[in-house]
Amino acid sequence: MIDADTLVAEVPGLMRYARTIVRDQALAEDLVQETLVRALERGHSFRGDSSLATWLHRILHNAAVDHSRRHREEPTEDVTTLVEERWRDERYSVDASVVTARAETVEALKDSLLRLPLIYRTALVLHDMEGLTMPQIARIQQVQLPAAKQRLRRGRMLLVTALASQWERRVAIAGVPLTCWDARSRVSDYLDDTLAARERHLVETHLADCPTCPPLFDALVQTRRCVGLLRDPDSTIPADLVKRIVEASRAS
Structure with missing residues (x-):
């Protein structure tokens, strides 16, 4: 016990x-x-x-x-296949100095790790951070040793690609206030107009300058609008169906 x-x-x-x-x-x-x-x-x-x-x-x-x-994390195989296709392409490479610079920045490294599908993320962290052996990781993940080794290999490849992509993205959003996650986590309150004035200004500035967040914001706005339309029966329920239901209820 x-x-x-x-x-x-x-x-x-x-x-x-x-x-x-x-x-x-x-x-x-x-x-x-x-x-x-x-x-x-x-x-x-x-x-x-x-x-x-x-x-x-x-x-x-x-x-x-x-x-x-x-919570339906991103499809593991789709992400892995995409990255492995890149690594199989002999023309694919990264700037090692750039990747290293990002990896040496704790916030950037953690952000990139969290972009990895869970099974690869955990294999990499358990081995390269916690110092566990591959047999131990295989037992933890309840897979055979070759599968555990494959997860570690893929995890390392995915992390390098994530760090390289993150650098390109960081250059694109240099000077933009808030990280994308900070902005996106506030967007719902922004839509509901419950943010303080300073936070609202930061979100608006981020949306004005970020290359990737505005489409997500627009999608949230339009989705909210469409959900709101569900309140109007005429927009989703045929009028003759409404009439039949009313007549049936009166006859019963």
């Missing part, structure tokens, strides 16, 4: 891992908490075939995968 005191020593490592594989601090804390709860519930099943840390990381990995599936 495993008691709560035994788990306390593993919390810092679990939190470090969780913060790297998910964007939201609150979600990272929730995943670690869920991991500890599951560990206490399943303590009888831990037989020491792997280290306690490996076992806990497997529980956390599964919790993160469950969350990813519920």
Whole structure:
């Protein structure tokens, strides 16, 4: 059996891992908490075939995968296929100095990591950050060793491409206030006119200068408008159907 005191020593490592594989601090804390709860519930099943840390990381990995599936993360194979096609092209390359500069910037590196599909992101973080062996990662991800090695290889390729693309994008938005995520996370409140004047100005300035956010904003505006139209029965329900329903209700 495993008691709560035994788990306390593993919390810092679990939190470090969780913060790297998910964007939201609150979600990272929730995943670690869920991991500890599951560990206490399943303590009888831990037989020491792997280290306690490996076992806990497997529980956390599964919790993160469950969350990813519920929230429909980007299609893994589509992203991977696109990047592998680039790497197979002998003409494809990146500026290594630029990629290195971005990788040495913590914010940029974390942002690029979070662009990777979860199974590749976790393999890379577990190996290159946490120092776990490939057999340990295979056990955590519950795959065969060759599959775990493939995930690490793909994760590294995806990360380099993400860092290279991020640099190109950073150049395009140099001087634009707010990061795209900061702006996009405020857009809903902006649409509802609940932002303070300063925040509203920052969002408007970002939308005026960013090359990628305006289409997303326009799509949100038009989608909201279309949802609003659903309130008008005549826009979606034929008039003769409305008449038949009314007549049927009167006859009953």
